[in-house]
Amino acid sequence: MSKQVVIPFGPQHPVLPEPLHLDLVLEDEKVVDAIPTIGYVHRGLEKLVEKREYPQYVYIAERICGICSFIHGMTYCQGIEGIMNLEIPKRADYLRTIWSEYSRMHSHLLWLGLFADAMGFESLFMNAWRLREHILDDLEATTGGRVIQGSCKVGGVRRDISSEKLDEMASGLDSMQGELHDLVNVFLRDSSVRHRLKGTGILSKDDAYLQGAVGPTIRASGHSYDTRKIGYAAYGDLSFEPVVASAGDSYARCEVRAKEMFTSIDIVKQAVKKIPDGPIDMKVTGAPDGEYFARSEQPRGEVIHYIKGNGTKFLARHRVRTPTLANITPLVTILKGCELADVPIIVLSIDPCIGCAER
């Protein structure tokens, strides 16, 4: 056995946008063990629930993550609605679905860009982010916020989208699709990208399941697990198939995310066609008393909001299990046995968002 050395990786690293620290135990160039440490950006957001009334807390829930903000807010609202047994108007459900899918596209484009950057493919990074700008512009025009939308509330949504705007959004996505195809083509077909990604960081099907991987990470390992299939919001009325790949390597995770954007476009178009008219919110009175686990699919995977109310305006407990926290264990598994030079790519391939992992 050759000598072992420990290399600290992160929390500051050129490819990592997030403060994750890994102690990599190396034998020559091979990683034999990795020990993760988080805890650099713990903000104690869950504790704030004791100081803010539950309708106000939506804005804090949204700030758990700066990328999947809308879905956090929505899941929190679904949790409260679950406890209070509220049936929100159908149109609000559809609007939530549309905004969720926009968030997903914006997050995936952001990730594709960062991933290209991690591979050293600068111009691809900029092209991905240019497309993301279209998505952000639509979000801005409909919700009033680019990244933190603030358009969800307990009992519905806060803004309506006019039908002309909805059509315009759908046709905008249509015209974007061509460029998106070209972009995805580079990720999936370019020989240098393939060379860099194929076979790095393989997560086997069983490992993915038993270690609790979620989102694109588990779908890239051959499971078709997608929380949207539960049918929350309007997903129950729309038809879509989770994107699945079987190889379990970084390339497969990239492929799943890239193809998921087309699913999202399709879902938005279906939703625009089917969206019913009607009110967008309902009056909520009283306070939640009880507990509820709300689940939904974020760009990074399944998120759980556990909400416990005690009959007052202040909740007793709000606990969020974000997808990245669940993906840390699979990450440690796939790091074992890889080359040191592949570590940045592999870490990025699970799309880590440590800020939301720690809340």
Add this chain to the structure above:
Amino acid sequence: MIREEQKMQDITPDSLIRSVQAMKDGGKRLVQIGCARIGDIFEINYSFDKDYNFENLKLTIPSGLEVPSVSGIYTCAFVYENEIHDLYGIEITGIAIDFKGTFIRTSIKYPFGVVSSKEEDACQNKL
């Protein structure tokens, strides 16, 4: 909109390992472990999922009691168990990778385990 059924089952510290093992034998995936403080009592929720069927085991313990780790059954439990230890100060014995309180570093020790301090001064007066 479809709302998920919330299946809850109460367990005791003695039956914890047995119930979790039964979940694993049933091919279920560990979704999360989370803790909540209700007065002096801690509730630990172990959530599982299989084919979109969500199930939950609820362990209720008084403060000061040690809880055995389930990371021997599900490795991924170590993340959640370290988190519970660091935020609530509940001793969890035998975690697969035990960070001994350094997983999430906070300036107040066990911030979620203490009763929230009410703000003396309205916070808009602080800069």
Add this chain to the structure above:
Amino acid sequence: MGLFSMTKMVFRSVSRKPATLMYPVRPAKSAAAFRGRILIEPLKCIACRKCEKSCPTQAITVDVKVRTWQIDRLRCIICNCCVEDCPTNCLSTENIYTNPMTVREGIEIYTVPPKPERKKETVDNSKTEE
């Protein structure tokens, strides 16, 4: 495919205008619905404190006695709650950001008209005063 998958994108980019703006020289684009900052028409405010209560970040402080309405621009997250809850519609959202600042400031204080006297003729007087 392989090596030249990027070509199409590159040629398209060559013939296109830059995607970015020269920001401080040219103004940033922003949609009409964009939430940039909160404006108040102090004359309409009745100091009812509804906005203060609805504000999730406690950015607004209303002093009923001294008759002032105060906002901390850096606390405000422009969530629009206060605008929705104000009974007299004196608050509104503008689609321009607050200017950046280099020191901790941004607290703006507005004087609101004194409470109209319910009893008799003084109602008119209160309006002339700002």
